[in-house]
Amino acid sequence: MSYTRPAFRHPEAQKNKLGYTRQAYEGAISTLCAGCGHDSIVGAIVTSFFEMSIEPHRVVKLSGIGCSSKTPAYFLGRAHGFNSVHGRMPSIATGANMANRELVYLGVSGDGDTASIGMGQFAHVVRRSLDMVYIVMNNGCYGLTKGQDSATADKGSKSRKGAPVSLESIDLCEMAIQLGAGFVARGFSGDKKQLVPMLKAAIAHKGLAFVDVVSPCVTFNNAPTSTKSYSWVREHREATNTFDFIPLRPEITTEYPHGTNIPITLHDGSIINLYKREDKEVVTSKKEAINALEEAKSIDQILTGILYLNPDSGEYHQISNTTETALNTLTETELNPGNKVLQEFNESLR
Amino acid sequence: MEKTKRVNDFVVRFANVNGSGSASANNLFAKVVYRLGIPVSPKNVFPSNIQGLPTWYEVRISEKGYLGRKGGADFIIGVNGQTLREDYDMVLPGGYFLYDSTRELPDNFQRQDVTKIGIPLTELCNNEFSDNRMRQLMKNIIYIGALAYLLDIGLGPVTESIKKQFAKKPKLAEPNIRALELGFEYAREHHTTSCELSIRPSDAVGNRILIDGNSAAGLGALYAGATVVGWYPITPSTSVIEAFERFANRYRIDPDSGKKNFAIVQAEDELSAIGIAIGAGWNGARSFTATSGPGISLMSEFLGLAYFAEIPVVLIDVQRSGPSTGMPTRSQQSDLLACAYASHGDTRNVLLIPADPQECFQMTAEAFDLADRLQTPIIVMSDLDLGMNDHLCEPLSWNDDTRYDRGKIMSYDELDKMEKQWGRYLDIDHDGICYRTLPGTHPEKGAYVTRGTSHTEYAAYTEGSAAYERSMNRLLSKWETARRLVPMPEITIKDEQAKIGALFFGSTTASALEAFDRLEGNNIIINRMRIRAFPFQKEVFDFISRHDIVFAIEQNRDSQMQILLAGECQVAPGKLVPVTNFNGLPITATMITNQIHTTLLSRGREFLKSTALS
Numbered sequence: 001m002s003y004t005r006p007a008f009r010h011p012e013a014q015k016n017k018l019g020y021t022r023q024a025y026e027g028a029i030s031t032l033c034a035g036c037g038h039d040s041i042v043g044a045i046v047t048s049f050f051e052m053s054i055e056p057h058r059v060v061k062l063s064g065i066g067c068s069s070k071t072p073a074y075f076l077g078r079a080h081g082f083n084s085v086h087g088r089m090p091s092i093a094t095g096a097n098m099a100n101r102e103l104v105y106l107g108v109s110g111d112g113d114t115a116s117i118g119m120g121q122f123a124h125v126v127r128r129s130l131d132m133v134y135i136v137m138n139n140g141c142y143g144l145t146k147g148q149d150s151a152t153a154d155k156g157s158k159s160r161k162g163a164p165v166s167l168e169s170i171d172l173c174e175m176a177i178q179l180g181a182g183f184v185a186r187g188f189s190g191d192k193k194q195l196v197p198m199l200k201a202a203i204a205h206k207g208l209a210f211v212d213v214v215s216p217c218v219t220f221n222n223a224p225t226s227t228k229s230y231s232w233v234r235e236h237r238e239a240t241n242t243f244d245f246i247p248l249r250p251e252i253t254t255e256y257p258h259g260t261n262i263p264i265t266l267h268d269g270s271i272i273n274l275y276k277r278e279d280k281e282v283v284t285s286k287k288e289a290i291n292a293l294e295e296a297k298s299i300d301q302i303l304t305g306i307l308y309l310n311p312d313s314g315e316y317h318q319i320s321n322t323t324e325t326a327l328n329t330l331t332e333t334e335l336n337p338g339n340k341v342l343q344e345f346n347e348s349l350r
Numbered sequence: 351m352e353k354t355k356r357v358n359d360f361v362v363r364f365a366n367v368n369g370s371g372s373a374s375a376n377n378l379f380a381k382v383v384y385r386l387g388i389p390v391s392p393k394n395v396f397p398s399n400i401q402g403l404p405t406w407y408e409v410r411i412s413e414k415g416y417l418g419r420k421g422g423a424d425f426i427i428g429v430n431g432q433t434l435r436e437d438y439d440m441v442l443p444g445g446y447f448l449y450d451s452t453r454e455l456p457d458n459f460q461r462q463d464v465t466k467i468g469i470p471l472t473e474l475c476n477n478e479f480s481d482n483r484m485r486q487l488m489k490n491i492i493y494i495g496a497l498a499y500l501l502d503i504g505l506g507p508v509t510e511s512i513k514k515q516f517a518k519k520p521k522l523a524e525p526n527i528r529a530l531e532l533g534f535e536y537a538r539e540h541h542t543t544s545c546e547l548s549i550r551p552s553d554a555v556g557n558r559i560l561i562d563g564n565s566a567a568g569l570g571a572l573y574a575g576a577t578v579v580g581w582y583p584i585t586p587s588t589s590v591i592e593a594f595e596r597f598a599n600r601y602r603i604d605p606d607s608g609k610k611n612f613a614i615v616q617a618e619d620e621l622s623a624i625g626i627a628i629g630a631g632w633n634g635a636r637s638f639t640a641t642s643g644p645g646i647s648l649m650s651e652f653l654g655l656a657y658f659a660e661i662p663v664v665l666i667d668v669q670r671s672g673p674s675t676g677m678p679t680r681s682q683q684s685d686l687l688a689c690a691y692a693s694h695g696d697t698r699n700v701l702l703i704p705a706d707p708q709e710c711f712q713m714t715a716e717a718f719d720l721a722d723r724l725q726t727p728i729i730v731m732s733d734l735d736l737g738m739n740d741h742l743c744e745p746l747s748w749n750d751d752t753r754y755d756r757g758k759i760m761s762y763d764e765l766d767k768m769e770k771q772w773g774r775y776l777d778i779d780h781d782g783i784c785y786r787t788l789p790g791t792h793p794e795k796g797a798y799v800t801r802g803t804s805h806t807e808y809a810a811y812t813e814g815s816a817a818y819e820r821s822m823n824r825l826l827s828k829w830e831t832a833r834r835l836v837p838m839p840e841i842t843i844k845d846e847q848a849k850i851g852a853l854f855f856g857s858t859t860a861s862a863l864e865a866f867d868r869l870e871g872n873n874i875i876i877n878r879m880r881i882r883a884f885p886f887q888k889e890v891f892d893f894i895s896r897h898d899i900v901f902a903i904e905q906n907r908d909s910q911m912q913i914l915l916a917g918e919c920q921v922a923p924g925k926l927v928p929v930t931n932f933n934g935l936p937i938t939a940t941m942i943t944n945q946i947h948t949t950l951l952s953r954g955r956e957f958l959k960s961t962a963l964s
Contacts, residue, residue, distance in 0.1 A: 057797060060633070060789045073799050073811070080789035081799035082632060084625070085655050091580070091622040095629025095637060096789070098578045098613040103790050121625075124618040316615075323609040327577040328634035328788065332754060334611050335575035337601040339748040342573070346745040349559045350385070 005029055017053035025050045027077040032067060037189030037215030037230075038137045042074045044192055045106070045135075048199040049076060059104045060096055064089040064118060067144055067217075068110035068137035087118025090125030093132050094316075100326040101317050104203065105132035112142045115151040115170045122172070126179040126208050131315035133202045133209045136172055137189070139217035140228035147220030158225035171297075173307055176210040177289050182313025183209035184289070185306045188233055189216065194304065197243065201306065207313040214302065227302075238301040265311065283309050351463035354424050354444035355546035358388045358413035358554075362497070363423035365430045365437040366490075369401030372429075375490035376407040380740065382503060382511050383411055384560045387552040391417040391860070393739050393936060398585070398678045404433045413554050417742055418861030421938040425501075425547060427493050429471065438464070446545055448493060448500075467537075467544050469496050474532050479525065488529040495533025500545040505534055559745050563736040566707035566746065567666055568593025570714030571638055572601065575754050576664070578637035579614040580626025582645065585678050586734040587668035590640035620645035624652045624665065631656075631663040632800060634759070634788040636718050638664035642734075643672045643685050646692060653727050654693025655802040657825070660775070660784070662721035662728075662757070666714060669733040671934045680934025681734035683856055684906035689729045690884055690914055696822065700724065700832050701884040703731045705859040708743040710736065713837065713882075715748075722757035724832050725783060733905070735936045736857040758785045765795040774798045774809040775821060782828025829885060836883035839890050845875045851897035852929075852946070853890075854904065855881040855911065858937055862903050865942035874950065876901075884914065891919045899953065900926050901946055907932040927953075 005026075013021040025046045030039050049056065056078040063069035065086035072081040084092045093107045114122045114136050125134070140153035152172065153165045176184045183205040187195040195213065202209035214233055216222050222229045227236075265271050283289055289308040296303035323330075354360070362379070366372035373394070380392040391410040397403035410420050424445040428437040434449070441447050443463040449455060451468025459466070475489045498508045509527055516523035537544075567590050571579075581591045595614055602611045617623040623639045630637035641649065646667055656663050669685045671677035692699055700720060702713040710732055717728040758779075765772065765787065772795060775784050787796035798809035804818045805811060812818065844866075854862040859880055866876050879893045894900050894915065902912040909928035915921055929945040931937035 055793060057793045058790050061799075062629075078794060078797050080787070080797050082629070083799055083801040083803070085651055085802055088621060088625045088652065091617065091625025092629035092632070094615060094617075094622075095578060095580060095626035095631070095635075096633040097629075098615065098626065099630040099633035099635030099637070100788075100790065120618050121622055124622065128615070317613070320613060321609050322613050323604050323607060323611050327611070327613060327630075330575070330577060330611055332575065332752075334604070335577065335602070336573055336748070339750050341601060342569075342746050342748050345569070346559050349561055 016050055018055060020050070020053075020056075022046065022050045024078065025056055025076055027072075027074040030074045031070065033219045035218040036067070037139065037213075037217070038068055038071055039074070040189040040192065041135070041137055041195070041213050041215055042071050044195040044199055045075045047192075047196050048203060051196070052200055052203060054104060054203070058102075059106060061106050061108065062089050062093045062096065063108045064110070064113040066110040066113045066142070067139075068108055068215075069113055071108055071137070087113050087116070088121055089113070090118065090121035090130075090134070094125060094128065094130055097130055097132060097316070098322075099328045101131070101322070101324075102326050105130070106203075107132055107134045109134065109136050111136060111138045111140060111150040111152040111172075115172055123175070123179055126176050126181045126210065128316050129180060129182065129207045129314055129319065131207055131317070133199070133205075133211065135199075136210075136212045137215045138172070138212050138228070139215050139221055140226065141217050141221040143217050143220060147217070153221075154227040157227040158223060159221045160223050160226075162223075162225075171293060173210070173212050174290055174293050177286055177308045180313070181210045181308070182207035182310045183306070184308040185209075185211045186302070186304045187211060187213045188237060188302075188304055189213055190230055190234065191237075191304075194239065198306065201243070205311070207315040233302060236301050238296055238303055239305045243306055283307060351444060353446075353465055353546045354442070356424070357548045357550055358411055358552060360411055360424040360547050361420050361422065362409045362411070362425045362427070363437075363440075364407040364409075364427045365433055366405050366407065367430045367432070368397055368399050368403045368405040370490070371487040372405070372490045373407070375487075375494050376409070377740075378491075378508070378511055378515070379494055379497060380409050381560070382498075382507050383409065383549060384555060384742070385511060386503070386507055386549060387555045388413055388549060389415045389417060389554050389558075389742055390560070391419070391739075391742065393419055393735065395935065396679050404430050411549065413552055415554060416860070416864040416939070418864050419936040419938050421940055425545075427497075429489070429493065435459075446500075446547070448496065450489075465544055467496075467500065467541050469493060469533060469536055469540075471533075474536060475529070478528065478532060484525060488525060491526050491529035492533035492536075495530040495535075496537040496541075497533075498530065499534045499537035500541060500547070502548045502550070505530065555742065557745055558742045560740045560742055561707045562589070562738055562740050563704065563707045563710040563732050564589040564668065564738060565593040566711040567640070567714045567730065567732060567737070569597055569746065570711040571664070571666075571718070572597045573711075573748055574636060574715040574718035576636045576638050576718060577612050578627065578630035578635045579612070580617050580623040580630070580637070580639050581614070582617050582620045582623045582641070584620070584642050584645050586670055586738045587640040587642045587645070587666065589738065590666050590668065620648040621652065624649040624663070627663045627665070628652055628656050628661050631721065632661045636664075636722070636754075638666065638718075640666040640668065642668050642670045643688070644675065646685050646688050650688075650692045650694075653699060654695060654697045656727045657693065657697045657699065658695075659800050659802055660725040660786070661800070662725050664714070664717045664721050664728050664730070666730045666732060668737040669731065671932070677934045679734070681857070681936055682905050682932060682934065683731070683733055683858065684908075684910065684932070686731065686906070686910040686914060689731065692729075698829060698885075700726060700728045700836060701731050702728060702837060703855045703882050703884075704736065705856055705880060705882075706736070706743040707741050708746060711746050716837070719755040720832075720835060723755050723783070723835065724828065725757060725786060726828070726832075731856060733857050758783060760785050760787045760791070760796055762792050765792040768795065771808065772796055773807045775805060775807045775824070777807075777824050777827070780827075781831045782824050782826070783831060833885040833887055836885065836887075838887060839882055839893070840880040841889060841893055842878045844870075844877050848875045848877050849898040850874070850901070850950075851877045851879065851893060851899070852901040852903060853879045853881055853893070853911070853915075854902075858903050858905055861937050861939045862942055864939035865946070868939060868943050869946060874946075876946075881911070886915065886918055890915070894919060894921055894925065898925075899949075901929045901949070902926050903929040903937070903942055905931055905937050
């Protein structure tokens with residue numbers, strides 16, 4: 001990575017609906033290895049929020065521990081961030097979201113942070129249908145501790161050290177579908193054209209949107225024999241239904257060819273246009289979504305795209321009937337029943 | 351052997367089978383005594399079980415107002431076959447043993463110093479009620495009826511309490527009143543003069559209420575404006591959250607929308623429970639969790655984050671017997687050290703230590719102000735005895751002029767006007783407490799990344815030694831601010847010249863005060879200090895240094911308060927003398943007097959002489 005970023009910006013740089021240039025969505029300089037997939041995802045996050053014209057300070061960035069969890073410092077510098085403890089981002093996100101339901105919550109985690117130490121919290125935040133985007137930057141290894149296999153490393157895959165992975169791998173997308181996530185997608189850090197609209201759709205989704213992004217670790221897990229390497233993923237990637245994400249305005253299109261078109265309207269009025277291929281599955285069925293993932297795996301393919309979608313999945317505040325107002329703005333007036341009530345309570349005990 | 355003959359000063363103990371519906375009958379008895387105006391202290395000794403294991407309910411009745419556990423019982427209601435022998439043997443000499451005489455007692459129940467009172471509970475019940483569940487439940491009410499006669503309570507006060515209890519379902523009151531009369535009549539006919547214990551109406555209770563500490567703590571959180579709860583069920587803390595939820599559903603529903611002005615998340619474990627509370631506290635809501643020992647162990651990592659990243663959060667620890675799963679339904683004060691220094695590295699946490707339910711209410715409410723003011727975890731140290739048993743205490747009250755102290759939070763306007771760069775960890779006021787911002791406040795100013803890694807004054811990641819040392823030292827300076835803000839100890843100097851002092855805290859208080867009265871009766875004058883918070887104030891150190899010997903009375907094996915004081919106050923070795931009970935049952939005045947006596951005798955007679963002379 002470069003160590004400095006020029007302060008100069010083109011005076012006619014494109015501005016979004018809010019009048020911000022892309023710069024307003026950037027963060028500090030990355031300290032990850034040059035070529036790290038995570039940096040591409042950071043770029044996609046910046047582009048998504050910029051193009052969606054979301055005020056950067058209305059976003060909350062949360063993470064756990066690991067290379068991926070360092071990235072919130074590298075995007076949306078005007079947003080508050082919380083780099084919590086290992087595997088515990090989902091609980092911090094839950095509490096933060098309970099306190100103020102009006103902000104956008106973006107959790108960033110890694111495969112170690114989610115599929116191992118944070119498995120319990122991952123499963124339960126999904127089950128709770130928290131209104132957040134949960135991104136896993138998935139490289140199949142522990143980068144910060146120098147390349148140990150993680151629980152998402154595919155069985156038989158070989159990392160730089162050459163020993164094949166001997167244990168079964170965990171497919172977080174399959175789990176998320178089973179646990180009730182309303183939006184489940186898998187992207188590849190090397191394909192921004194797919195990733196940007198995917199992230200936008202995830203942001204627009206009300207409820208839990210889970211996005212697993214295969215993101216090669218250039219230092220420890222990029223050998224051609226690794227199933228999380230750039231070359232392997234490029235060769236074995238199979239996109240499921242291609243799609244466009246159409247926010248209320250303006251329309252953003254991708255370069256995927258248009259075919260049979262199935263529009264799905266999200267909670268905020270945005271539309272995802274799915275281009276269903278004749279031989280492909282319907283993503284609104286849990287069963288077919290899981291089948292598709294398993295079938296792709298059986299022929300050594302990585303299925304990418306929006307894998308499952310339930311636009312009516314609901315979210316935790318709705319489920320638990322919390323007030324529409326942000327709880328952190330309530331005052332004594334709404335919160336404290338007063339001494340008279342307390343005296344009546346005392347009396348009821350007598 | 352003469353029968354024990356006493357008025358308003360004895361212990362009644364009920365020996366039951368868990369899950370047989372005895373709890374509500376036994377509660378009814380305690381409530382009736384309370385309503386007659388006599389100070390009463392009920393203690394539930396229950397197993398970690400839903401049905402079948404033995405359970406006891408001990409009611410101390412004390413006109414003088416001694417509310418600690420007494421140990422021993424003058425009147426035992428033995429209706430659990432599994433423990434019949436044990437219960438019979440436990441009756442104090444001169445005492446009484448009420449049993450179900452449908453089946454006669456074994457031949458070897460032949461104590462000459464115990465008055466046996468047989469009431470054919472099963473027979474009376476089966477003759478009257480046909481439904482099986484009713485038969486089981488009403489058996490308990492029948493013995494309450496018998497007690498109403500034997501202890502001279504009369505039917506009136508008990509009937510009244512039953513009617514009050516079933517005010518909304520008068521149909522249910524009927525069989526209860528019938529069962530009550532059955533027991534009363536049987537006792538009057540067959541045991542006219544059996545019992546010499548008597549309850550007489552009094553005004554000794556005064557204005558006080560009878561409530562459990564957990565309900566009071568739940569109410570305290572409600573009044574303090576807590577809106578977010580993350581929790582995981584664990585005995586004996588569960589009822590704190592249940593109480594909060596009950597009160598919130600009553601008092602916190604938005605009148606216009608019918609929606610909740612609070613959010614309760616039952617988490618997957620304690621790690622998540624505290625994480626939720628911390629996330630909400632960070633985002634500007636008042637939030638808390640409640641747990642017990644095993645939960646404290648699990649929450650420790652997160653407590654360190656909240657300490658180091660400086661996030662307000664309230665944790666209510668209802669302590670139980672450890673280590674590990676220990677005795678989950680027995681009481682102890684054994685999380686003191688674990689909480690004071692919870693988490694790795696140099697972490698220290700503020701503790702508040704309530705002694706009765708009124709303080710559970712008040713200190714829980716205060717904890718939220720302190721958490722916001724100090725931007726750090728505040729732990730309320732309750733225990734099973736205090737939390738789950740009913741205690742007599744001053745009525746709860748709230749000053750309606752109170753405004754929540756939300757601490758140093760930058761508003762939009764303050765950020766907007768700011769010319770210099772804002773720094774999350776800049777100690778502008780030199781009190782160790784910095785200004786924080788909440789997400790979403792200002793489009794351009796005040797954003798930062800909160801982290802558990804070392805950070806500069808501007809919240810940037812750093813591995814620089816100097817910056818790290820500065821931040822750690824500033825946290826110590828904040829600790830000094832905390833010392834000035836936490837509740838002061840309650841010190842009573844009985845005698846300016848006294849060389850003996852004693853310190854205690856929390857649920858030990860009632861028994862300790864009773865013990866001091868007894869010792870005073872033997873001319874041993876002891877000055878006393880009830881510690882109410884950690885960090886300790888100068889007053890705590892001064893109290894210790896003015897005495898030659900200071901007893902540290904507490905309910906754990908290792909004298910954890912003594913260890914904490916020795917480490918924090920530079921106390922001379924041997925000065926603090928442990929007085930402990932860790933058997934899982936609340937400490938008694940007798941345990942305390944015996945241990946103090948023994949020490950004074952072995953440590954030299956000058957203590958006894960000098961105090962006796964003064």
